[in-house]
Amino acid sequence: LLPSTQRDLFDVVLVAPRNPLNIGAVARSMANFGFARLTVVAAYEPHWREARSAIGAPELLQSARETASLAEAVARCTLVIGTGTLTHRKPEQPVVSLPVLGPIAAQELARGGRIALVFGPEKHGLTREDLSWCNLLVEIPTDSRQPSMNLGQAAAVCLYELATRVTTRDTALEHVGNAPAFEQNAAPRFEAQASAASGDLDILAGLVDEVMVAANYSPRTMQEANRHSIRLMLRRLRLNAADQRRILGLFRRILWRLRRSSNRNVPN
């Protein structure tokens, strides 16, 4: 299993789970594989209370976080992984099969990142809106005649894979980070920087949105669709923290100039 210092870099996020037995089952498999950080988004209070007070409920249910939105739940994470069956939808993000997720997660940890694994509600899974906060989607390879897994079993399978196959020692990037011979070369060190956290991308996306409005970029009816596209694009680009700050600074400047020019009603 992963050393506990690394397993604490994973957040398991349940979006609007309904069945208390499933919440308990996810928590139990987290305890089995040594994961400790659970966040529940938009919990349905009676079922959430029932799950927490169940006999033999793992301790981590008591210390679970509750948030109102998925954005808040994953704000500190640098790699947000959505789960679910993709049979009936065309994903807007890269999709990886669970058996190859290990090296990707290992690389993210080696860069100093923090990972969220997000599970949707039992009935319909993560919505398109939920998925727009995800950098990538993971698919459990299942039989096409019965693709949809029980939530507790899907969580067990994903956490097993991560607990047993995320070996940061195998990743090239950690070697880069550790090997003094590479330090003269800036390129690999730059690559090894942590990605920007989801919450910081949301701040940037909000600013880009303000700029679009201030610049009269598109009609009001397009705003929601633009926000969705920007959110996806920022996650696809895998900006690191320095990229995010640089672009944020530029857009702040742009917004300030746009507003000054429209307030004074004079050209720049």
Add this chain to the structure above:
Amino acid sequence: LLPSTQRDLFDVVLVAPRNPLNIGAVARSMANFGFARLTVVAAYEPHWREARSAIGAPELLQSARETASLAEAVARCTLVIGTGTLTHRKPEQPVVSLPVLGPIAAQELARGGRIALVFGPEKHGLTREDLSWCNLLVEIPTDSRQPSMNLGQAAAVCLYELATRVTTRDTALEHVGNAPAFEQNAAPRFEAQASAASGDLDILAGLVDEVMVAANYSPRTMQEANRHSIRLMLRRLRLNAADQRRILGLFRRILWRLRRSSNRNVPN
């Protein structure tokens, strides 16, 4: 996933499951990962009936086999794999960790074998008696503070691993079987023979037991312990079908001689 022809070479065996929800969960994860052959040993009828009649129960529950004993359930299998937590017992068989089970299973299939994956009752798992029918035990690597997994989740994790990581193309033995260059050499071809099926080992064990009795090998009070040891030993030796027939023939001859000599009461 495995091609369906190979997945049909796996038997999932539940020994005395009690909770209908768990039976349903195991069946569902079998359907998810494309396994079809379920055997239930010593089923508790009311719960078994409830599991089969549940709404949305996978079809494979309808075609599941019922047997009275584990010996009968695994009789046709050449590699019997027991599952469970080994925290409080000292196993009498080799133990492998689930992430390395794939190549072992692949090798067995490449030899023309048939595999059983055996799960014990929810409360206490497989007994020492049950385990004596197993060639090896598989352990799911779990956190020592919460090692015991839910039955449905343990099955999902094991079946996911087998469905995604048994690739017979990777095994040396299949290459041996396919490569004409090796055919001149008898040794690898011998190795590539299928192991003896569990039921054939039981026939041999029964005969050895008769010989022991006929030869007055040990006091009657030791008979049960001897049977247990012989069962384990025959499984540890990984006899192939030809070995089993040869030894069976020898012991038949021995038994015949022993009985003739004791009937006639004359020395041989």
